[in-house]
Amino acid sequence: MKKILFSILFFFMFLLPVSALDTSLKVYDDADLLTDAEEETLRQLAIQFVENHDMDLVIVTTLYNDGKGTEAYAQDFYDYNGFGIGETHDGILFLIDRTYGYNDTYMVTTGHAILVYDDTRINSILDDIYYVKDNGYYDMFETFITSSDKWAEKGVAPSNEDYEIDKNGNFVRKRKFPLGMTIAISLLVPTGVVIFFILRNKMVRKATRAAEYLDSNSISFSRKEDRFITTHTTRTYSPRNTGSSGSVGGGGSSISRGSSGRSHGGGGRRM
Amino acid sequence: MNGTLDHKCPNCSAVLKFNPHGQNWKCEYCRSEFNIEQIEQAQAKSGATINETTAAVKAEKNLEGMDVYSCPNCGAQIIADDNVTATSCVYCKSTAILKNKLVGEFNPTKVIAFHKTKEDAIAAFKKIRKGRPFAPKEFNDPKNINEMSGIYIPFWIYDFQCSGSLTADAKRINSHRSGDYIITRTDVYLAMRDGSMAFHRIPVDGSKRFDNDIMNSIEPFDYRELVDFNHGYLSGFLAEKYDVDGDTAMNDAVERVKNSTNDVLKNSINGYSTVTVTSANHNLNLTNKEYILLPVWMLNIKYKDKIYTFAMNGQTGKMVGDIPIDKKKAVLCWIGLCALSFLVCFIVYWLGGL
CATH class of the missing domain: 1.20.5 (Single alpha-helices involved in coiled-coils or other helix-helix interfaces)
Incomplete structure (x- = not known):
């Protein structure tokens, strides 16, 4: 029953204008964990970050995650309020969710930010925040911004070098033009074709057999003997294949799809 | 007597040529057609048969291996080298069969008549040319292709009875896995085979002028159409006599018989992983040898100072020849x-x- 109710609520959310929220505020302290002055300071830091890195930065606190769970709430907050820069909605969001009475933190990455913040970097950021959690919420948020800023300076994470964000915002393996293979194919195939046609020009063969003149009815055997001579056995060491099918790395970012269908990276923990 | 034989239409005395598609003789002037019986009758009447008594006729002159004959049709001189037995007069195009070359040991016992015309041969050449893009353009030139000529080439055909004995090391290898080991068992046998078999009518080209490999490559001929020789078949074509005697030419056939005998003996060793022949002996008995003429369409094309020869089996139409590669192409x-x-x-x- 509750679910149906939420579904209806959700449905109405779609009907509402998307920009019900002013996306330029960057800090949405719905749980009221910060003072107005702190909010303003963080807002300035966020705006600075956006200017420097061309990625959005959103800070959210909530007392209730609409029953979606922390991750989904964070993703939906980002997606349905129209955050993000550019076609692929690049940006990061940091949420402190107080629904369960704890500081459930979650960091969402979207678009280009997925490439910059791989799982290792997200964990590192969360570690930095965890380290200052006893200093209060402001420090946690400020650490989030400075730590994120530090990694953004370094650009795309090495683990994601072979990946890119396609025009739909999906995290995909980079389509690299297989130059080596192409050169090999475009040398080998024509060489094969040319050799085939060169050999075709040779039609004269010396006959070494007379099989077509053999009268097959005339064949008679006077001896057909197979004499056993010897036998020998060898043992060769050959260990069984242990099936070393190592898991194929899928880049450094674990991806989840939000209810909007958009790809997000991210990670969170209870602090 | 000038040493040549012509073929005149019994009805109108025009030159009578052999017609490959109809397998008969057709007069181009009066449109009469004759079969082999009718030709034989006409030959008997005019006394134009080859026999030992007319063999005494000699060439008028002998210029450095060239014989000079006079054309029975127009009287012009026909010059032919020693091996030519049928040629055509350069002036009137009528066929001149040099009968003193076709007597005694040089009289073929049998012949397969042409079944393919010059047009067939040209079409066959164009066809093999088609799927070979690297052929130089000289091989597409109608001027070159029209040089196609029909020649009765002297062949020796041999019958052999061959008995062979062969020994081979035969190994049967089985392997299976046992834990981390592969166990391979090899059983070694000595396989011995003695057998005999007969080979019939292995052809060997009896003329030095033609490349043996090319002649091998246009095999086989269908011997069911081998008929008794009549010089009437030569009418309209060129012909040669052998200049490699039957004993020398036999070596090629012997080699082929030995190899094929080995194949038969070796192929009877079954059920092994590997078979290695260690010794093979043969005892060949020549049971028959015949001198025959076989029909071949020949074409020579010169490219970069080298002559490339093409040959088509005049009976079956199989065409072969090595085409050089136009490197630039x-x-x-x-x-x-x-x-x-x-x-x-x-x-x-x-x-x-x-």
């Missing part, structure tokens, strides 16, 4: 194909494949 084609396939790869990538 091949290199350009290779470069073009490389560029093309690179482009194709790129387009496939670009369209989202790979």
Whole structure:
């Protein structure tokens, strides 16, 4: 029953204008964990970050995650309020969710930010925040911004070098033009074709057999003997294949799809 | 007597040529057609048969191995080398069969008549040329291709009874896995085979002028159409007599018989993983030898100071010959194909494949 109710609520959310929220505020302290002055300071830091890195930065606190769970709430907050820069909605969001009475933190990455913040970097950021959690919420948020800023300076994470964000915002393996293979194919195939046609020009063969003149009815055997001579056995060491099918790395970012269908990276923990 | 035989239409005395498609003789002037019986009757009447008594006729002159004959039709001189037995007069185009070359040991016992005309041969050449893009353009030139000539080539055919004995090391190898080991068991046998078999009518080209490998390559001929020799078949074609005697030419046939005997004996060793022949002996008995003429369409094309010879089996139409490679064409084609396939790869990538 509750679910149906939420579904209806959700449905109405779609009907509402998307920009019900002013996306330029960057800090949405719905749980009221910060003072107005702190909010303003963080807002300035966020705006600075956006200017420097061309990625959005959103800070959210909530007392209730609409029953979606922390991750989904964070993703939906980002997606349905129209955050993000550019076609692929690049940006990061940091949420402190107080629904369960704890500081459930979650960091969402979207678009280009997925490439910059791989799982290792997200964990590192969360570690930095965890380290200052006893200093209060402001420090946690400020650490989030400075730590994120530090990694953004370094650009795309090495683990994601072979990946890119396609025009739909999906995290995909980079389509690299297989130059080596192409050169090999475009040398080998024509060489094969040319050799085939060169050999075709040779039609004269010396006959070494007379099989077509053999009268097959005339064949008679006077001896057909197979004499056993010897036998020998060898043992060769050959260990069984242990099936070393190592898991194929899928880049450094674990991806989840939000209810909007958009790809997000991210990670969170209870602090 | 001038040593040549002609073939005149019994009805109108025009030159009578053999007609490969009808397997008969057709007069181009009065349109009469004759079969072999009618030709034999006409020959008997005019006394134009070859026998030992007319063999005494000699060439008028002998100029450095060239014999000079006079054309029975127009009287012009016909010059032919020692091996030519049928040729045509350069002036009136009528066939001159040099009968003193076709007597005694040089009288073939049998012949297979031409079944393919010059047009058939030209069409066959164009066909083999078609699927071979690297052939130089000289091989497409009608001027060259029209030089196709029909020649009765002297062949020796041999019958052999061959008994062979062969020994081989035969190994049977089985392997299976046992834990981390592969166990391989090899059983070694000594396989011995003695057998005999007969070979019939292995042909060997009896003329030095024609390359043996090419003649091998247009085999086989269908011997069911081998008929008793009559010089009337030569009418309209060229012919040669042998200059490699039957004993020398036999070596090629012997080699082929030995190899095929080995094949038969070796193939009877079954059920082994490997068979290695260690010794093979043969005892060949020549049971028959005949001198025959076989029909071949020949074409020589000169390219870069080398003569390339093409031959078509005049009976079955099988055409062979080595076509040289036009290197410029091949290199350009290779470069073009490389560029093309690179482009194709790129387009496939670009369209989202790979």
